[in-house]
Amino acid sequence: MKKINLFFTVLFALIVMQNGFAQTSFRGFANTQFDQPLSGKDLNGAPQKNAFGIGQYDNYVTSQLSDRFSFLGEVVFEYDGKTARLDVERVIIKYEWNNAFNVQMGKFHTPLGYWNNAYHHGELLQPTMARPFAVKFEDEGGVMAVHTTGLSITGDNIGKLNFGYDVMVGNGIGSSPVWDNNNSKSVTMNFRIEPIEGIKLGASFYNDFVTANSVTPFREDTVKVGTNQNIFNGYLVIKKSNLEVISEYYKINNKNAMMGTTSHDAFFAYAGYTINKVTPYVQFDYMKYDTKDFMYLNNNKNLTTIGFRYELAPLAVFKAGYRFGNTQLGGDYNGVQAQIAWGF
């Protein structure tokens, strides 16, 4: 570990020595919100309560170290229940070879699907108040490794179809950003085209072998037997004039000697139409678990949000919406939420 740190320190120093001081920018995001459940129960069966809350306090830095090397770092302060904690969400060093081939190393958002790479921890940039179930963060009830530490190659805008790709290998489930508990690396591939300006079609795939007794980030529980995970994803994104549509489907297959193959489905769709400073939108979010699987807390969900975004300032938005549907453990749910998100 010390050797790796020394390597990166020397590499950074060499780049800076060669090119003088880097062009560096520090920015951040924050948000605050209010939830008013009108019906629905929490996981203990008690009625849900209204609450104010602060969201993630996100700080990020981008730095152009040289003509070809750049750095992006993102650190988030957040509350885990009652305790505040600090999470290093992304640390990426990138080498730009040309438009079609770039190499990156560090901790990333796993290049699965569209949403997980378009929207990170700043709620300002995200069109809705919350991330869809499929791409929720691992420690917030997520179902996939949305962060991965490893090496990736990426390229965009290739040929007449505007082909783009990401191929990544990294520490898989059961690992941390500084070590892995097995030699089997996760593999992620994402391929996309934009044949017509504003219309993007893509597909992605993830594979990892989870070693027996690995602690998963999803339930903070151990996987009893070695499990092979395959995730298949398809997405369609339309951004034409004032219209924005994002829809994604995920199929998560886990295979092991104890359970055989279990299969989970997730789908979400978002559509918004901007009229001056107001964007009314609708979001549909669906998650269906295979009850045999022990990797997740099975809680099928089916929720729809009808809401709007209002631009308070160039880097501040107010979002509000009415959410309704049902969850397996909480029963029928409906409630209203409001959020102010900003960048600085």
Place this chain on the structure above:
Amino acid sequence: MKRNIFLKFSLIVALISSLMSFAPAGGLSVVINGSVPNKDMTMVELKAFMKGTKTRWSDNSKVNLVFVNPTSSVGNQVAKAVFGTSGSEMNKALLALAFQGKISAPKFFDSEEEVAKYVKNTPGTIGIVGTDATSGATKAKINGADSF
């Protein structure tokens, strides 16, 4: 007969006047640093550079982006022409691109003159200003024209 001709003439004048009132404000010109090899590009290529999907010029040198304040009238015009959105939506889109690690954080200036001056003095840089505000910076042709 004379009355009929006068009526027709008045109608034509009214029609032309109304059409002129919908004509766009002054055009836009793309200014590039003298080192940029892409001196003639298509609108599609311009959008790819400005939106960060192409980050290298044809000689593989780095593309640096500079914008006039997105909340200004010209900033809004640039946003509409290149991003198909308002100035503040373009601002968020650029912030998102930088946040995704796809582009280096772009520079913003309050005036078009500052944009043109920065472009003139900074290798690899591209910006968009009003046709009359290029301040002697090199203009790139877009679809063969000096402005759009």
